[in-house]
Amino acid sequence: MSNWSIDDARELYGVQRWGNGYFDINTDGETVVLLRDGEKEVPVSLQKIIEGLKERGSAMPQQLRFRDLLDRRIEHLNESFRSAIAETNFQGNYRGVYPIKVNQQQQVIEEITEFGKKYNYGLEAGSKPELIAALAYMHDPDAYLICNGYKDDEFIDLALQAVEMGIRVILVLEMPSELAAIIKRSKALGIRPELGIRFRLSTKSEGHWAESGGDRSVFGLNSSQLIDAIDLLKAEGYLDCLTLFHYHQGSQLPNIRAIREAATEAVRVFVNLAQEGAPMEILDMGGGLAVDYDGSHSNFSSSCNYTLTEYATNLIEVVQKHCDESSIPHPTLVTESGRAVVAYYSVLVFNILDVTKFSHPDEPDAPEAGAHDMLFNLWDIRNRIDDNNLQECFNDALFYRDQVRDLFRHGVVNLRERAVAEKIYWHLCTRIAQKTEHLEHVPEALQTLQSNLIDFYYANFSVFQSLPDAWAIQQLFPIMPIHKLDQEPTQRAILADITCDCDGKIDRFIDRDSVSTFLRVHKRESGEEYNIAAFLVGAYQETLGDLHNLLGDPHVVSVSIEDGEITYTHEVEGDSVADVLSYVEYEPKDLERRFRSFAEKAVRQGTITATQRKIIMESYKAGLSGYTYYED
Numbered sequence: 001m002s003n004w005s006i007d008d009a010r011e012l013y014g015v016q017r018w019g020n021g022y023f024d025i026n027t028d029g030e031t032v033v034l035l036r037d038g039e040k041e042v043p044v045s046l047q048k049i050i051e052g053l054k055e056r057g058s059a060m061p062q063q064l065r066f067r068d069l070l071d072r073r074i075e076h077l078n079e080s081f082r083s084a085i086a087e088t089n090f091q092g093n094y095r096g097v098y099p100i101k102v103n104q105q106q107q108v109i110e111e112i113t114e115f116g117k118k119y120n121y122g123l124e125a126g127s128k129p130e131l132i133a134a135l136a137y138m139h140d141p142d143a144y145l146i147c148n149g150y151k152d153d154e155f156i157d158l159a160l161q162a163v164e165m166g167i168r169v170i171l172v173l174e175m176p177s178e179l180a181a182i183i184k185r186s187k188a189l190g191i192r193p194e195l196g197i198r199f200r201l202s203t204k205s206e207g208h209w210a211e212s213g214g215d216r217s218v219f220g221l222n223s224s225q226l227i228d229a230i231d232l233l234k235a236e237g238y239l240d241c242l243t244l245f246h247y248h249q250g251s252q253l254p255n256i257r258a259i260r261e262a263a264t265e266a267v268r269v270f271v272n273l274a275q276e277g278a279p280m281e282i283l284d285m286g287g288g289l290a291v292d293y294d295g296s297h298s299n300f301s302s303s304c305n306y307t308l309t310e311y312a313t314n315l316i317e318v319v320q321k322h323c324d325e326s327s328i329p330h331p332t333l334v335t336e337s338g339r340a341v342v343a344y345y346s347v348l349v350f351n352i353l354d355v356t357k358f359s360h361p362d363e364p365d366a367p368e369a370g371a372h373d374m375l376f377n378l379w380d381i382r383n384r385i386d387d388n389n390l391q392e393c394f395n396d397a398l399f400y401r402d403q404v405r406d407l408f409r410h411g412v413v414n415l416r417e418r419a420v421a422e423k424i425y426w427h428l429c430t431r432i433a434q435k436t437e438h439l440e441h442v443p444e445a446l447q448t449l450q451s452n453l454i455d456f457y458y459a460n461f462s463v464f465q466s467l468p469d470a471w472a473i474q475q476l477f478p479i480m481p482i483h484k485l486d487q488e489p490t491q492r493a494i495l496a497d498i499t500c501d502c503d504g505k506i507d508r509f510i511d512r513d514s515v516s517t518f519l520r521v522h523k524r525e526s527g528e529e530y531n532i533a534a535f536l537v538g539a540y541q542e543t544l545g546d547l548h549n550l551l552g553d554p555h556v557v558s559v560s561i562e563d564g565e566i567t568y569t570h571e572v573e574g575d576s577v578a579d580v581l582s583y584v585e586y587e588p589k590d591l592e593r594r595f596r597s598f599a600e601k602a603v604r605q606g607t608i609t610a611t612q613r614k615i616i617m618e619s620y621k622a623g624l625s626g627y628t629y630y631e632d
């Protein structure tokens with residue numbers, strides 16, 4: 001009997017380390033999200049959410065969005081800065097902006113502008129489409145709309161016209177040539193711009209995006225370009241328009257020391273710009289605030305060694321110190337924190353379709369009487385395995401298994417006998433590997449045995465569509481089953497998606513001390529429902545995802561809790577097969593017409609009957625309108 005408990009599950013999957021108080025496991029062994037229902041916080045089972053969706057006829061995979069978690073992140077960010085400002089007696093404000101690129105979904109922008117209003121929370125637009133979306137939602141005259149990215153005349157004109165309407169739009173120079181273009185359009189329209197300059201810090205940071213900062217970073221002006229820009233602003237009489245200084249060190253910065261170092265360099269430049277005579281008011285410290293995906297609270301790239309409060313306090317202290325030293329008034333601080341605001345908001349849930357097992361802890365069938373001797377030699381190894389002869393037993397198992405394969409090639413052993421031998425072999429390997437777990441010294445040849453015994457769990461989703469960063473930059477996301485957690489997960493698995501691509505798999509998982517090459521999962525009997533979720537996927541994943549193998553967007557639903565009831569809103573149906581085909585320039589009607597004439601030809605040739613044609617055409621049309629994922 002296993003004495004497995006819910007606490008063991010919590011420890012194994014680290015849910016309380018990465019969950020940040022938003023996720024946990026209930027006594028029924030189901031993963032819960034903690035959502036606010038009025039004044040109360042209610043644990044809501046993800047499995048129950050999925051069951052409700054199934055009853056309503058919505059298939060897996062499902063992307064669940066929790067608006068409450070988005071609100072709480074906005075609140076946490078803004079309140080952390082507020083209290084750090086109060087504690088340090090900082091004289092400036094905090095006025096964050098949300099970088100639209102991190103999750104552009106309409107619902108996110110709507111929520112940020114509605115819920116963030118009490119904090120004058122603004123937006124950052126990095127392109128013309130983002131600016132156009134932002135202008136439709138961002139109408140708070142005290143919030144900032146910061147424009148980064150390349151700007152053509154159309155972009156500049158729109159931003160200037162919005163200034164006339166009373167929106168605080170700030171055009172940030174990313175490249176030296178932009179300044180002349182802005183001045184030209186400003187003169188043409190007769191509208192004075194509010195300007196910012198992005199600077200290329202020399203301070204290098206750590207983590208995956210280290211190259212976004214430092215001398216070789218792609219964006220921003222270096223110090224000589226900055227001085228040229230100041231001189232041009234002075235010459236053109238525009239220096240009074242420069243109010244903002246911006247830098248961006250990179251995303252997911254794991255180490256607070258590097259953040260402090262960059263802030264120190266930045267505030268020194270800020271002070272110098274003020275001393276040049278610019279009315280410097282805003283210090284925009286960009287993105288980078290990290291998410292502790294693995295819950296290790298370390299400077300590992302999937303984690304961070306600081307809390308939000310420490311982040312806010314560190315930035316404020318550095319700015320305060322250097323401004324005070326130069327008698328410059330404390331600025332309004334801006335961060336463009338995206339990941340830390342939206343990551344928690346989305347969870348991807350998918351079902352397991354099938355399993356290929358390599359580990360065989362259960363005793364296999366014995367060879368039948370009359371089977372070749374080699375099979376019995378293999379079978380007999382079972383009785384002699386002990387801690388002292390693991391290497392010898394493994395060598396023997398390998399030898400007899402290969403002998404059986406040779407005999408098969410020579411026609412002496414048939415396929416059925418070969419299958420029996422393979423099963424015995426994997427059973428022996430499983431038992432030997434189990435014994436090595438308790439050994440202090442594991443012989444070299446047996447060290448890789450464990451990894452060869454990891455099962456494949458075939459999961460109904462696409463890594464490329466729903467977790468692109470897991471594939472592209474090996475980012476870790478917390479992944480765990482959402483039910484059965486009151487039972488011990490005895491299997492080790494990697495997750496293979498349904499794209500038929502060798503890279504379409506997840507084989508790196510969070511672990512307490514390092515990265516694990518497998519996920520502990522429950523035994524799944526054929527046909528049994530088994531659901532797994534990837535958490536903290538609200539940042540970057542949705543729009544970076546692609547159509548590899550023509551697997552489209554999954555169904556999306558927003559979930560909240562009202563008067564104790566699970567409430568589904570903002571349901572967005574995932575792509576249909578016709579949708580994804582049209583994205584790659586097929587015309588669904590034309591496909592249908594082509595297939596119909598092919599079917600008609602088959603009727604004429606007598607290959608199928610007219611009635612069969614009708615049934616085949618119905619299947620074809622149902623396929624076109626169906627979900628791109630595996631449907632039961």
Ligand code: PLP
Binds near residue numbers: 124287289339340539
């Ligand atoms: N600001 C700029 C200019 C960026 O390029 C990015 C993303 O890389 C961000 C903000 C958002 O960064 P994060 O999501 O790490 O907060």
